[in-house]
Amino acid sequence: MPGDTIPDDAIPDDAIPGMAMLRARARLLSSAREFFAARAVLEVDTPILGDGLVVESHIDPIPCQVRSGSGAPLPRHLLTSPEGPMKRLLAAGSGPIYQFAHAFRDGEQGRRHATEFTMLEWYRPGFDHHELMAEVEALVQTLVPRVAKSTFTRRTYREVFIEGAGIDPFATSLPELRATCERLDVPTPPNFEQGSLDDALDLLLVSYIEPTLGTPVPTFVHEYPASQAALAQVHTSDEGHAVAQRFELYIDGLELVNGYHELADAEEQRLRFEQANRDREASGRSPLPIDELLIASLQNGFPACAGVALGFDRLLMVATEAKHIDDVRCS
């Protein structure tokens, strides 16, 4: 029985506020560890305080100043995910690895967001994104009893926009997206026209399409536009569009995972980090130091692999039917 190692009877659920939630989290952690142990994936524990970063246009790390043993100031950041350090292990030949890590994203707070949260991240050498989607499905079925018997659906980014909003995201324009928002009663921000096409697609996705995704069965969305590839490989889709080998999983409108068939090209990776820094500066935010160790490890030969990050607090929200992320986290 998964999660059998959690002492159920020692302290009753109503002994302290939140006891039932502590136990639900412990059971989920324990079951996930059993899942990976059975598949010979090694648990690792990497630093969350770093100097170089996986630079992203819209994700802000928390800067902090630490001092060396001699008292010299060392600028550091609390990492937005354990991706950099884990990829360095993969490059060194660790084989398949997973980690429960606390991740930090400045300025993210709401019903589904917390500045500090728990991420379950894992990497599978030799897998592509489709094989990894199958493993994500097996894990979520193991951890969330109510979807244990569901067959998860897979929809392309293009399909969810056509079905959900009546537009083709690969053949659209800002004027068409504005008209679509007006037709669907989605309020547009004041500087809509100054934003990029991806910003406008994101607005429509989170405001209108997302709430319908993953109902009644969990849904993977894949084949994102190449401009939203981040750290995923890009290829040409059956319809002839440049798409990222990237996927997300939704359950009841909640985004749970983001996965990639990982980019292994060091030069391409550097160009994307530099582009992300230009995007940051264009929107008035400071550029960030690039994870040079990651670039170097890609240069030395990175195994073909797929990797995925799962928002563990959100999975706990799904498992316990909690409405707010603060309801599943210790305060």
Added chain:
Amino acid sequence: MASYGTSDFKKGLKVQLDGEPYLIVDLDFMKPGKGQAVYRIKVKNMISGRVLDKSYRSGDSIDGADVEDKEMQFLYKDGINYHFMDGESFEQFELTPAQVGDSGKWLVEEMQCEIVFYNGSPITCSPPNHVDLKVTYTEPGAKGNSTGNVQKPATVSTGAELMVPVFINLDDTVRIDTRTGEYVERVTKS
């Protein structure tokens, strides 16, 4: 005039949109995995009561509402309208039941309220967050049922009705949160 960025958004903030004063009544932070954050707010027009949805991105800002808040004393209700007095100038103002809204059920004479003025005229009123009112009607509570979350209806001196714990008796004074209309605690026992 004050200008508010998305990081200042919160419930109760008064902002100016399309030349009219609005109150933020709800907000939601939305963000796709790798994409840009969207701050969605629900705002209520402080004059017409109309509710709108608006979206903003980080870096956007809104002007503060061009309104003035004044502390005033509630004098009386004349059968239709509510009368208030400025304690410094002794000037008196009248608000309609629509302008007073739900706040009306907590008002007792001499209570200090916050009146919002727009273009020199009063548009809404807020009573203090907590008011103490005497219970004028409630059924006796059943013996042995004084623990837990069991509640019963009660009427207070202003005529407002709310749910109170079963141990509350006639003539007890109770503290009420006017923002939610909920019982907070017993202040004095009859």
